[in-house]
Amino acid sequence: MAIVPYKKSSLPITWRIAISIVIASIVINAISSASLIYINYKEEEKQFVYHVDEIQASHMTSLANALWHFDNKQIRVQGEGIYNLYFIGYVRISSDDNTLYERGEVSRNPENDHFMIPIQQNDRLIGELEVGFARDRILKDIIYSAQKMILMQLVAGFLLALLLFWRVHRIITRHLIDLNKQISIQKESSEHQFLTLDREIYNDELSAVVDSFNQLTEEINDELIKKETAQKALAETNNKLEQRVEERTKNLQVAIDELNDTLENLRNAQSQLIESEKLSSLGGMVAGVAHEINTPIGLCITTHSFIKDLFKDMRIRFDSGQISKNNFTEFMQNMEESVDILSKNLERAANLIQSFKHVSEDQAGEALRKFNLNDYLHEINSTLNPKLKTTLHKVKITCPEDIELEGFPGALSQVITNLVMNSLLHGFEDIKQGKITIKAEQQKNTIVIVYSDDGKGLSSESQAKIFEPFYTTKRGYGGTGLGMHLVYNLVSQTMQGTIQLQEADKGCTFLITIPAKVKEIEAPNES
Ligand SMILES: Nc1ncnc2c1ncn2[C@@H]1O[C@H](COP(=O)(O)OP(=O)(O)OP(=O)(O)O)[C@@H](O)[C@H]1O
Ligand SMILES: [Mg+2]
Structure with missing residues (x-):
C-alpha cells in the first residue's frame, strides 16, 4: 500500500476542531438571528393591529367627549397618551379637516402603516383619529436586541471552542504527540517496545489503537526472533557448506591437476604417434622406392657384367690378333644395346631417386x-x-x-x-x-x-x-x-x-x- 506523504503545513487537530466550531457557531448565529429578527418583526406588525383595537376600546369614548366639549387640553392629553404607546409612531386628531393634535412622523408606507379611526358622539361623526405604526423604531429595537444576542452567542461560541480546544488536547492530541514520539524513538533505535499512555486507564479508542499497535509489536518481535534464529541457522549451514565446498574444491583441484598431467601425457603421446605416423609413411616409401630402384640397378649390374664379358672376350681376341670384322660389328652392336639398357635403367633409377629425394626432403623438412x-x-x-x-x-x-x-x-x-x-x-x-x-x-x-x-x-x-x-x-x-x-x-x-x-x-x-x-x-x- 502506498504511503501518502504527511503535509507539514496542516493545522493540528485541536486547532482545526476549534476553528470549525467558531465558524459553525458564527454561521448558526447568523441564520438564527436573521430568523429571529424576521419573526419578531412580523409579530410586532400583528401586535400593532391588536393595539389599534385596544386604543379604539379604551380611548375613543373620552376622546369623543373632549372633542364634543372642545376641550383642547383633554384632546392633547389623550393624543400624548396614545403617542406614548410602544407601537405608535404617529398620531393625528382632526375634526372637520382641522388638525387638533399631531405628533410623530408620517410613515414611508402610509397605506399599510396608518389606520383612520372615526370619533363618534351619539352616532354622529365628530372627528377622526389617525394612528401610524412605529415601524422604523421597532425595527431598530429588534436589530439592536438581535445584535446583543449575536455578540453573546459569539462569546459563548468562542468560549466553547476554547474549552473544546483544551479538552481535545488533554484527551486526544497530547497522547497522539506522545505516542508519535515513542514510535520515533523506536524507529531510530530499531528496538520494538510497547507503547504506553500517560493517563488513567480508560477503555476508549486510544487504548484500542495502542493495544492493537502493541499486539503488532509483539508479533513483529516474535517474527524478528524467528528470523534471527533462522539467520543464525542459515549462517551455520553456509559456513558448513563453504567448508565442504572448500574441501571439494581442493579435491577437485587435485583431480584437475592429475587430469591435466594425464592430458599433457596424452598430448605428448599423440604428437609422438603423429610423428611416428609421418615417419612410418616415409619408411614405407623408402622400402617401396628401394624395391623399385632394385630392378633398374639389377638390370644395370647384369648389363655391366655382360659388357665386362664382351670386353674380356674382345681383349683376348685383340691380344691374339684374331678380331674379324664380324666380331667387331657384333661387339659394337652388343655394346650399343648394353649402353642403351644401362643409360635407360640408370636414368630410371636417377628419376626415382630424384622423386624420392623431393618428396622425402619435403616431408622431413x-x-x-x-x-x-x-x-x-x-x-x-x-x-x-x-x-x-x-x-x-x-x-x-x-x-x-x-x-x-x-x-x-x-x-x-x-x-x-x-x-x-x-x-x-x-x-x-x-x-x-x-x-x-x-x-x-x-x-x-x-x-x-x-x-x-x-x-x-x-x-x-x-x-x-x-x-x-x-x-x-x-x-x-x-x-x-x-x-x-x-x-x-x-x-x-x-x-x-x-x-x-x-x-x-x-x-x-x-x-x-x-x-x-x-x-x-x-x-x-x-x-
Ligand atoms: N577411402 C576410404 N574408404 C573407406 N574407408 C576409409 C577411407 N579412408 C578412411 N576410411 C576409414 O576411416 C578410418 C580412419 O582413417 P585413418 O586414416 O585416420 O586411420 P587408419 O587408416 O585406420 O589408420 P592409420 O593411422 O594407419 O592411417 C579408417 O579406419 C577407415 O575405416
Ligand atoms: Mg590411414
Missing part, C-alpha cells in the same frame, strides 16, 4: 617453396607406384600444367599419400580393380583438389568421426586412426585450407581447397 602442382602430383604418384604396381588399382591425375603453388609440398605429399593408402587399405578392401581420381583446378587464388575413389565408401559413423584422432576400423590390424587426423591438421594448419568429406554415390570423395600462396605466419606445425 617442410620447406616453403614454389612448385608446379601437376609435376608434383605426378612425383607423388611415382613414389606410390611400388605399392600400386602390386595391385590392379589405377590412379588418374587430372591437373592443368600451369598451376604454380607457393606452399609446403611435403604437406601435400603426406595428404595425398595418406588418402591413397586409405583408399588401397580400406576403400578397396574387397575390390580388385579400384580407381582413384585426383582432379585439380585453380579458381582465382584458390586451388581446388577433388580426391575420390570408387571403393566401398564410409559408414555413417566413419563419416562423422573420420577426422577424429584415433578413430580407426582397423585397430589391431595396423591402423592407428591418426592418418586422417594428420591430413586434417596438415590441410587446415600447414596448408591454410579446408578439407571436407563430400557425399558420393560410390566410394568416398574429399574436397580440398588451399590458397595458391600461403601466408607466412610462423614455422608450420603439422600436428
Whole structure:
C-alpha cells in the first residue's frame, strides 16, 4: 500500500476542531438571528393591529367627549397618551379637516402603516383619529436586541471552542504527540517496545489503537526472533557448506591437476604417434622406392657384367690378333644395346631417386617453396607406384600444367599419400580393380583438389568421426586412426585450407581447397 506523504503545513487537530466550531457557531448565529429578527418583526406588525383595537376600546369614548366639549387640553392629553404607546409612531386628531393634535412622523408606507379611526358622539361623526405604526423604531429595537444576542452567542461560541480546544488536547492530541514520539524513538533505535499512555486507564479508542499497535509489536518481535534464529541457522549451514565446498574444491583441484598431467601425457603421446605416423609413411616409401630402384640397378649390374664379358672376350681376341670384322660389328652392336639398357635403367633409377629425394626432403623438412602442382602430383604418384604396381588399382591425375603453388609440398605429399593408402587399405578392401581420381583446378587464388575413389565408401559413423584422432576400423590390424587426423591438421594448419568429406554415390570423395600462396605466419606445425 502506498504511503501518502504527511503535509507539514496542516493545522493540528485541536486547532482545526476549534476553528470549525467558531465558524459553525458564527454561521448558526447568523441564520438564527436573521430568523429571529424576521419573526419578531412580523409579530410586532400583528401586535400593532391588536393595539389599534385596544386604543379604539379604551380611548375613543373620552376622546369623543373632549372633542364634543372642545376641550383642547383633554384632546392633547389623550393624543400624548396614545403617542406614548410602544407601537405608535404617529398620531393625528382632526375634526372637520382641522388638525387638533399631531405628533410623530408620517410613515414611508402610509397605506399599510396608518389606520383612520372615526370619533363618534351619539352616532354622529365628530372627528377622526389617525394612528401610524412605529415601524422604523421597532425595527431598530429588534436589530439592536438581535445584535446583543449575536455578540453573546459569539462569546459563548468562542468560549466553547476554547474549552473544546483544551479538552481535545488533554484527551486526544497530547497522547497522539506522545505516542508519535515513542514510535520515533523506536524507529531510530530499531528496538520494538510497547507503547504506553500517560493517563488513567480508560477503555476508549486510544487504548484500542495502542493495544492493537502493541499486539503488532509483539508479533513483529516474535517474527524478528524467528528470523534471527533462522539467520543464525542459515549462517551455520553456509559456513558448513563453504567448508565442504572448500574441501571439494581442493579435491577437485587435485583431480584437475592429475587430469591435466594425464592430458599433457596424452598430448605428448599423440604428437609422438603423429610423428611416428609421418615417419612410418616415409619408411614405407623408402622400402617401396628401394624395391623399385632394385630392378633398374639389377638390370644395370647384369648389363655391366655382360659388357665386362664382351670386353674380356674382345681383349683376348685383340691380344691374339684374331678380331674379324664380324666380331667387331657384333661387339659394337652388343655394346650399343648394353649402353642403351644401362643409360635407360640408370636414368630410371636417377628419376626415382630424384622423386624420392623431393618428396622425402619435403616431408622431413617442410620447406616453403614454389612448385608446379601437376609435376608434383605426378612425383607423388611415382613414389606410390611400388605399392600400386602390386595391385590392379589405377590412379588418374587430372591437373592443368600451369598451376604454380607457393606452399609446403611435403604437406601435400603426406595428404595425398595418406588418402591413397586409405583408399588401397580400406576403400578397396574387397575390390580388385579400384580407381582413384585426383582432379585439380585453380579458381582465382584458390586451388581446388577433388580426391575420390570408387571403393566401398564410409559408414555413417566413419563419416562423422573420420577426422577424429584415433578413430580407426582397423585397430589391431595396423591402423592407428591418426592418418586422417594428420591430413586434417596438415590441410587446415600447414596448408591454410579446408578439407571436407563430400557425399558420393560410390566410394568416398574429399574436397580440398588451399590458397595458391600461403601466408607466412610462423614455422608450420603439422600436428
Ligand atoms: N577411402 C576410404 N574408404 C573407406 N574407408 C576409409 C577411407 N579412408 C578412411 N576410411 C576409414 O576411416 C578410418 C580412419 O582413417 P585413418 O586414416 O585416420 O586411420 P587408419 O587408416 O585406420 O589408420 P592409420 O593411422 O594407419 O592411417 C579408417 O579406419 C577407415 O575405416
Ligand atoms: Mg590411414
